[in-house]
Amino acid sequence: MTETRSFANAYERDQTAPLPSSYMMKFYFDELPEVIIQQSDILKGVSINVGDFLFIMSEDVVADPELPSGDFVLALHHTKLYDGRSLYAIAKYDFNLLAEHETERWDEDFLFILYIGVGYLVLILMALWFYSYRVGKKSAALVDWAEQISTDNLSSERPDFHFNEYNRVATCLEQSLKRNAALMEREKKFLSHASHELRTPIAIIRANMEILERMDIPESALGSLSRVERASTNMQLITETLLWLGRKNETAPAEYQVNLPQLLQQLIDDHTYLIQGECVEVIHDYETAPDEMLPATPLMIVLNNLIRNAFQYTHKGWIKVTYQSGTIIVENYDMDLVNDREVVSFGLGLELTQKVCSRLHWNLDINYSDGGVKAALQLPVS
Known part of the structure; x- marks a missing residue:
């Protein structure tokens, strides 16, 4: 130039x-x-x-x-x-x-530049490793905290994860658990209050039913009186179930010697009225069931709900109650449910039954199909 x-x-x-x-x-x-x-x-x-x-x-x-x-x-x-x-x-x-020392200088400059490039690359790799290590460590801490957090320890102080995004995720999870805890508390209060409020009218109905039974009433009214009595019995059982679920006492229920064939036969006889006039076949195979020491009250609540659900939602088909190796199976199949795709639920009985079994840690397996429900209860034998 x-x-x-x-x-x-x-x-x-x-x-x-x-x-x-x-x-x-x-x-x-x-x-x-x-x-x-x-x-x-x-x-x-x-x-x-x-x-x-x-x-x-x-x-x-x-x-x-x-x-x-x-x-x-x-x-x-x-x-x-x-x-x-x-x-x-x-x-x-x-x-x-070019002289030899001049070419050596060029080689030295090249090596110097090469060393700088390699050093820079090593620093970048170390920085990436350190960042990944720190992110992984904080991610593991967030996962551990999320696994341990529950409605019982929401009052404890939330740790700082040193990343704004992780802290926001932890805050969202904490707030979600608090909302769920509030909903559960409201649900328990509602169940408790509703159950207590229902006990009085149910008691009045049953007391008046006893008075009516002592009176001379025409035979044409006996059917209606029987339906009222069965309805009040079911209401009483549901109310007792709700009250039991709403209790805060976690003591184990008392166990008694239970004759399973007699209990199952009694529950089936109590609900036979639900299929009167219907084309329903009742199949049972529980005669070999042994006598066991079981929590009688919750067991009766669970079995009563399962059997009543099967009888209530079967109008044309069959109901099967069997005992197999410590498991009571209640299964129903209804042709009307196969053709009616609008049926999306099988009543309050199954929901209450699942809550009772969940609280007692019983193994209840419920499988839904187009024509009914198959419920298998593993007996909680000691």
Whole structure:
């Protein structure tokens, strides 16, 4: 650039100024010269814009590397003189002219740059590893805290996970558990209050039923009186179930010797009225069931709900109650439910039964099908 500017200034003062030339650099007017390497003009067809540089390496233009040509670099520059003429400057750098210590310096500079690049890459990898390690550690801490948090320890202080996103996730989880705890508390209060409120009218109904039974009433009213009595019995059982679920006392229920065949037969007989006039076949196979020490009250609540649910939602089909290896199976199949796709529930009985079994940690497996429900209760035998 300095040589080009010096000649441009001299040419502007005197257009007859000769083109400068040296061992490494030469100048040319208007067009590029011929540069013959191995009998080939390496600048043939080369174009360069005004103000640009062009570098040509020897290995890019030498057709046969085995022929002697020397390692070189051509540096070309194109500029415009004040009168519009083109001026080309060509410098040829021959690597064979470099001394050994000069090439060693180039190698040292290259190694220095290489070391810097490798060191920078190592620092980046260490930073990424440290960040991943820290994120993984905080993620594990968040998972551990989420597994331990429950409605019983919501009052404890939430740890700081040092990441805003993790703290927000923990806050959302904590708030969700608090809302669920509030909903559960309201549900328990509602069940308790509703159950207590229902006990009084049920007691009045049953007391008046006893009075009516002692009176002489016409036979035409006996059917209605029997239906009222059965309805009040079911209401009483549901109310007792709700009260038992609403209790905060977690003491285990008392166990008694239970005759399973007699209990199952009694519950089936109590609910036979639900299928009177219906085309329903009742199948039972529990005669071999042994007498066991069982929590009698919750067991009767669960079995009563399962059997009543099967009888209540079967109008054309069959009901099967069986005992197999410590498991009582209550299954119903109704052709009307197969054809009626709008049936989406099987009553309050199953929901209450699941809550009772969940509280007592009993194994109750309920499978829904197009035509009914199959419930299998594993007896909680000690």
